[in-house]
Amino acid sequence: MALKSVPVVTVDGPSGSGKGTICKLLATRLGWHLLDSGALYRLVALASMRHQIAVDDEDSLTVLSAHLDVQFKTAAETDGVHVVLEGEDVTSTIRQEEVGKLASKVATYPGVRQALLERQRIFAALPGLIADGRDMGTVVFPDAPLKIYLVASAEERARRRFLQLQKRGADASFAKILQDIQARDAQDMNRSVAPLKPAADAVTIDSSELDIDAVMYEVEQLLRERELV
Ligand SMILES: Nc1ncnc2c1ncn2[C@@H]1O[C@H](COP(=O)(O)OP(=O)(O)OP(=O)(O)O)[C@@H](O)[C@H]1O
Ligand SMILES: Nc1ccn([C@H]2C[C@H](O)[C@@H](COP(=O)(O)O)O2)c(=O)n1
Numbered sequence: 001m002a003l004k005s006v007p008v009v010t011v012d013g014p015s016g017s018g019k020g021t022i023c024k025l026l027a028t029r030l031g032w033h034l035l036d037s038g039a040l041y042r043l044v045a046l047a048s049m050r051h052q053i054a055v056d057d058e059d060s061l062t063v064l065s066a067h068l069d070v071q072f073k074t075a076a077e078t079d080g081v082h083v084v085l086e087g088e089d090v091t092s093t094i095r096q097e098e099v100g101k102l103a104s105k106v107a108t109y110p111g112v113r114q115a116l117l118e119r120q121r122i123f124a125a126l127p128g129l130i131a132d133g134r135d136m137g138t139v140v141f142p143d144a145p146l147k148i149y150l151v152a153s154a155e156e157r158a159r160r161r162f163l164q165l166q167k168r169g170a171d172a173s174f175a176k177i178l179q180d181i182q183a184r185d186a187q188d189m190n191r192s193v194a195p196l197k198p199a200a201d202a203v204t205i206d207s208s209e210l211d212i213d214a215v216m217y218e219v220e221q222l223l224r225e226r227e228l229v
Contacts, residue, residue, distance in 0.1 A: 007032075007128040007228050008143075010136035013150035014196060015100070015184045016157030018207050022150065022215055023132040024080070030130070030229065034081070035123040037133035037140070038103065040116050042094040043070050043085055045102035050086075055105055062111030068119075097180070104184050107134075108191040128228070134188055137199035146226050148219060149198035152208040154181050 009026065011019045020036065027034035044065050053060045071084040083091045093099065106112050113135075120140050123129055131140065137147035152160075158178035165172035188196040198204055203222060207215050223229045 004126060006124045006126055007145055008124055008131055008141045009128070009146045009148070009223070009228065010131045010133075010141050010144045010199070010202075011148045011150055012134055012136050012138070012196065012198070012202070013148075014152075014154075014157065014188065015181060016161050017150045017152045018160075018212065018215060019132045019150050021212055022219060023130045025212070025216055026219060027130040030128060030223075032128035032130050033123055033125055035120060035129060035131040035133070035136075036081070037116075037120055037131065037136065038100075039072075039083055039094060040068075040070075040119065041103040041107045041112075042099050043068060043083065043090070044106050044112060044116070045099050046090060046094055047085060048106065049099075049102065055102065058109045058111055061106055061109055062115055065106075065112045065115035101180070101184070104187045108187065108193070110193045113139075113193055134196040135194035137202050138197065139194045142199070146222055146228060147199045147202040148222070149202040149204045150215070151204060151206050154178060154185065156208045157181050 011023050013019050023034060023036070026032070044061065047064055047068060048055070048061055051064065053064060069086045073082040073084055074080070082089055083094060117140065120131070123131070124141070131144070133140070137144060137149070155178065158174060158181050161177045161181070162172050162174045165177075185196075205215060205218055210218070220229070
């Protein structure tokens with residue numbers, strides 16, 4: 001009897017384009033698994049801070065990535081997935097801006113990326129996987145039947161982050177957020193290994209002028225066209 005292959009939908013794109021939002025909604029609607037690959041790079045960054053590993057010590061960062069003690073806990077009684085690093089719940093800590101910036105830096109190292117590759121691939125399980133990241137369609141799941149490249153202008157992404165921070169009551173400067181987004185784009189797009197770029201067979205969706213429902217509508221159309229639902 002032939003084994004049933006696992007359908008994977010990849011969603012790649014720059015920071016703040018809405019990947020996380022769309023992937024969570026899709027995974028919930030379809031009842032599929034969800035891979036937040038950025039969380040893995042953020043975990044390496046956080047663990048390196050805690051173990052005082054220098055940001056330029058690629059060898060130690062590679063060893064750290066290969067032995068990362070992490071659990072993703074989904075419990076019916078909790079709200080979504082909880083990320084546990086070395087026994088401690090770090091779900092909100094890994095979302096901090098400084099952790100994201102360091103994640104983008106450690107993600108430039110080939111050894112770190114290689115160490116995390118298999119950890120990402122094992123998320124592919126029936127009934128299907130929604131994979132959120134920068135290299136899901138190009139490197140991690142090159143055979144995925146649907147690849148989406150979600151973009152939005154840097155100004156619109158900065159506006160969304162600004163609103164998000166304002167809602168949380170955080171002090172935020174639009175100019176600084178825009179500058180950080182542009183710096184992160186440059187680092188993620190220009191690294192030599194697995195840079196952020198659309199896969200040759202990806203469908204690009206520009207969400208600059210689309211709300212979340214409109215993006216979901218386009219994605220669900222694509223799922224139907226590819227007979228994935
Ligand atoms: N189409 C949209 N229209 C308006 N706001 C949006 C849209 N998509 C996402 N947002 C909002 O933009 C913010 C960033 O979205 P999200 O965290 O999903 O982006 P992301 O691409 O996953 O970013 P990162 O890669 O940095 O984790 C959130 O506040 C989200 O609610
Ligand atoms: N597949 C991935 C996912 C993430 N990264 C790096 C680059 C990002 O700037 C950083 C944080 O990601 P986020 O949580 O903001 O999506 O991690 C990567 O290189 N490859």
